[in-house]
Amino acid sequence: MSNKSARERVVITGMGIVAPNAHGLPEYEDALRTGRSGIRFVPKLEELKFSCQVGGIPQGMDEKKHDYFSDDLLRAMNSSMIYAGIAAIDCWRDAGLPEHPVEDEVVDWDTGAIVGTGIGGADTLGEKVVPKVDAGSTRRLGSTMVEQTMASAVSARIGGLLGLGGQVTTNSSACSTGTEAIIMAYERIRSGQAKRMLAGGAEGHSHYIWAGFDAMRVLGRGFNDTPEKASRPMSASTGGFIPGSGAGILMLESLESALERGATIYAEILGGSINSGGQRGKGSMTAPNPEGVRRCIRAAIDAAGIKPQDIDLVNGHLTGTMADPLEVENWRAALDVEPAQIPYINGTKSLIGHGLGAAGGMECVAAVLQLHKGFIHGSVNCEDLHPDLAAFESRIVRETRDTDARILAKASFGFGDVNACTIFARYTD
Numbered sequence: 291m292s293n294k295s296a297r298e299r300v301v302i303t304g305m306g307i308v309a310p311n312a313h314g315l316p317e318y319e320d321a322l323r324t325g326r327s328g329i330r331f332v333p334k335l336e337e338l339k340f341s342c343q344v345g346g347i348p349q350g351m352d353e354k355k356h357d358y359f360s361d362d363l364l365r366a367m368n369s370s371m372i373y374a375g376i377a378a379i380d381c382w383r384d385a386g387l388p389e390h391p392v393e394d395e396v397v398d399w400d401t402g403a404i405v406g407t408g409i410g411g412a413d414t415l416g417e418k419v420v421p422k423v424d425a426g427s428t429r430r431l432g433s434t435m436v437e438q439t440m441a442s443a444v445s446a447r448i449g450g451l452l453g454l455g456g457q458v459t460t461n462s463s464a465c466s467t468g469t470e471a472i473i474m475a476y477e478r479i480r481s482g483q484a485k486r487m488l489a490g491g492a493e494g495h496s497h498y499i500w501a502g503f504d505a506m507r508v509l510g511r512g513f514n515d516t517p518e519k520a521s522r523p524m525s526a527s528t529g530g531f532i533p534g535s536g537a538g539i540l541m542l543e544s545l546e547s548a549l550e551r552g553a554t555i556y557a558e559i560l561g562g563s564i565n566s567g568g569q570r571g572k573g574s575m576t577a578p579n580p581e582g583v584r585r586c587i588r589a590a591i592d593a594a595g596i597k598p599q600d601i602d603l604v605n606g607h608l609t610g611t612m613a614d615p616l617e618v619e620n621w622r623a624a625l626d627v628e629p630a631q632i633p634y635i636n637g638t639k640s641l642i643g644h645g646l647g648a649a650g651g652m653e654c655v656a657a658v659l660q661l662h663k664g665f666i667h668g669s670v671n672c673e674d675l676h677p678d679l680a681a682f683e684s685r686i687v688r689e690t691r692d693t694d695a696r697i698l699a700k701a702s703f704g705f706g707d708v709n710a711c712t713i714f715a716r717y718t719d
Contacts, residue, residue, distance in 0.1 A: 304385025402456025468650025
């Protein structure tokens with residue numbers, strides 16, 4: 291690694307968001323500030339006798355998708371690809387980069403994409419592939435089934451839409467996917483291997499994607515009649531997480547490149563860390579090893595070159611399960627502070643549900659918006675704070691407030707006992 295690449299700073303110059311409560315940055319900021327929920331009753335889930343009959347699904351996409359893609363292209367895209375494509379195009383435009391039609395044969399060799407998904411393609415498998423194969427109608431599947439069911443479809447489609455010539459990859463690490471993708475993209479720019487990387491996560495909406503979680507009884511089922519109250523991170527009355535979908539994608543760029551082209555800089559990434567708890571101790575396929583979580587947070591702080599007390603805000607993973615108190619305690623222990631001294635903490639899933647592979651991407655967009663615009667949004671539906679969080683009450687943000695925060699820590703934790711934490715900062719010269 292050259293001395294120059296070792297010193298490369300990485301900033302965020304564009305963002306795209308397709309969330310259950312908003313499409314586009316202005317609408318998303320308003321939803322975050324005002325506490326507007328994107329959780330709605332889903333009739334199909336009732337029809338199929340799911341215990342949880344609510345979820346987070348981006349609205350108006352059946353109409354909006356035609357503004358982005360031709361009918362021919364749409365025939366080869368499922369919901370995760372559509373959400374990823376819209377968010378990526380919005381991010382590209384927000385970053386002020388030139389668009390070139392396919393016929394121009396222009397390739398951007400300096401830009402790549404790491405955009406992940408958790409269970410991408412399951413809807414296509416369930417709705418199209420399995421029924422036709424079982425009926426002996428394989429020849430009627432058409433020629434686009436592979437590209438719609440392969441996990442890498444989300445990044446591959448983005449690569450073709452934008453003519454990307456750098457690394458184009460889909461990662462998949464359950465609920466830590468989106469945040470992990472951002473750290474991986476950061477490291478590629480930091481090492482001098484790319485000027486720009488689109489990074490984040492996408493997940494489609496489908497009863498086929500959500501069914502397994504309903505069968506596990508980890509989805510909230512007590513608020514089917516009041517959907518906006520269903521996603522309840524840190525609440526004593528939560529019954530589980532609420533499934534969500536969408537995409538959040540950020541444009542990561544070397545500071546040198548961003549300054550050269552006069553780009554808007556939303557924030558800087560100071561560092562990050564990815565690890566696993568090894569499914570040992572209290573860790574398992576579905577539960578985190580607390581030591582692994584704490585090590586991940588501390589390693590991200592070390593990589594960022596800051597001290598724990600420099601962190602002003604935490605955007606937690608906070609799913610709305612009974613693991614929330616353990617997560618907050620892990621933050622306290624990792625930062626080595628008393629409960630009343632941890633940074634202010636909030637949970638974006640209270641407004642959008644748990645987007646699975648898209649969660650980290652959508653929440654990182656929220657995190658950067660908060661830093662850039664000087665606010666921290668309230669976590670809704672935790673008016674009945676879990677009793678194990680009583681000592682932290684003064685640090686849990688339940689109503690949106692202005693802030694002059696400089697540094698925010700964002701973490702995501704996933705099935706498989708995997709962890710990812712990144713440190714964002716307001717950009718300064």
